[in-house]
Amino acid sequence: MQDTWNPDLYERFLVERSRPFYDLANMVRKQQGMRVLDLGCGTGKLTHYLHTSIAAQETVGLDSSENMLLTARQLEGNGLRFALGRIEENPVAGKFDLVFSNAALQWVTRHEELFAKLRAKLQPGGQFAAQVPAMDSEPVHILAAETAQEFSKELGGYVQRLEVLTPEDYARLLYKLGFVEQEVRLQIYGHLLPSREAVVEWYRGTLLTAYERQLDALTYERFVERYSEKLMKCLEDERPFFFPYKRILMWGCI
Numbered sequence: 001m002q003d004t005w006n007p008d009l010y011e012r013f014l015v016e017r018s019r020p021f022y023d024l025a026n027m028v029r030k031q032q033g034m035r036v037l038d039l040g041c042g043t044g045k046l047t048h049y050l051h052t053s054i055a056a057q058e059t060v061g062l063d064s065s066e067n068m069l070l071t072a073r074q075l076e077g078n079g080l081r082f083a084l085g086r087i088e089e090n091p092v093a094g095k096f097d098l099v100f101s102n103a104a105l106q107w108v109t110r111h112e113e114l115f116a117k118l119r120a121k122l123q124p125g126g127q128f129a130a131q132v133p134a135m136d137s138e139p140v141h142i143l144a145a146e147t148a149q150e151f152s153k154e155l156g157g158y159v160q161r162l163e164v165l166t167p168e169d170y171a172r173l174l175y176k177l178g179f180v181e182q183e184v185r186l187q188i189y190g191h192l193l194p195s196r197e198a199v200v201e202w203y204r205g206t207l208l209t210a211y212e213r214q215l216d217a218l219t220y221e222r223f224v225e226r227y228s229e230k231l232m233k234c235l236e237d238e239r240p241f242f243f244p245y246k247r248i249l250m251w252g253c254i
């Protein structure tokens with residue numbers, strides 16, 4: 001299948017997208033000589049930051065996009081390496097002191113099952129830290145699904161839904177999986193974007209990549225146009241545009 005992740009498009013909002021990453025990295029308890037697994041590492045820049053800031057002995061960044069990993073591979077060395085593969089297929093062998101993931105687990109379904117598998121990758125005393133967007137009930141997501149229904153014929157009925165539980169369900173899940181300490185936060189990041197049109201650009205770099213994979217180039221442009229038309233009716237026409245973005249940050253140790 002076509003790889004529609006695009007590092008340049010994704011990093012157009014690098015400053016905004018990095019803020020929750022730094023907050024998540026700050027939740028990690030630094031220990032000596034850690035082995036770290038970063039799931040859905042993307043371009044690897046933040047993985048590199050994590051690796052050096054906690055002085056990890058070894059860090060493996062895993063991502064299913066060869067495009068994203070092209071940039072990441074330039075950062076390899078000093079115990080940092082990257083691997084191509086899908087989170088749900090558990091392609092990286094071994095156990096880790098920290099399983100980390102920023103803005104990627106929402107692409108994998110069945111979080112109860114997934115988290116149990118990730119818990120099993122931890123060494124005794126190991127830590128898990130993850131951040132997922134919680135925007136599924138916002139117009140940006142609802143209207144993407146609505147547009148997908150309008151393009152049902154071209155998409156063969158495909159609708160991309162991102163998996164996100166409530167913060168309290170994540171807290172319960174961590175408890176059930178035997179995390180002896182935990183912290184789960186819902187946080188709103190207020191982003192100032194140049195205009196409301198930038199919200200569409202933001203989503204072209206993430207959620208809409210799923211539709212881009214399913215459609216030919218012209219149909220995808222029509223899809224984005226229609227999505228944009230619907231979205232503009234819901235967003236205030238102000239410059240700069242204030243974009244409140246909800247995210248769930250979670251940390252636990254066993």
Ligand SMILES: C[S@@+](CC[C@H](N)C(=O)[O-])C[C@H]1O[C@@H](n2cnc3c(N)ncnc32)[C@H](O)[C@@H]1O
Pocket residue numbers: 005017021039040041042043046062063064065068085086087088101102103104107108206
């Ligand atoms: C929103 S980006 C986050 C990248 C990075 N963690 C960051 O914070 O900049 C999501 C990444 O998850 C990757 N991804 C999505 N589904 C995946 C899966 N099932 N297995 C592995 N990687 C996946 C994408 O290729 C993309 O690079």
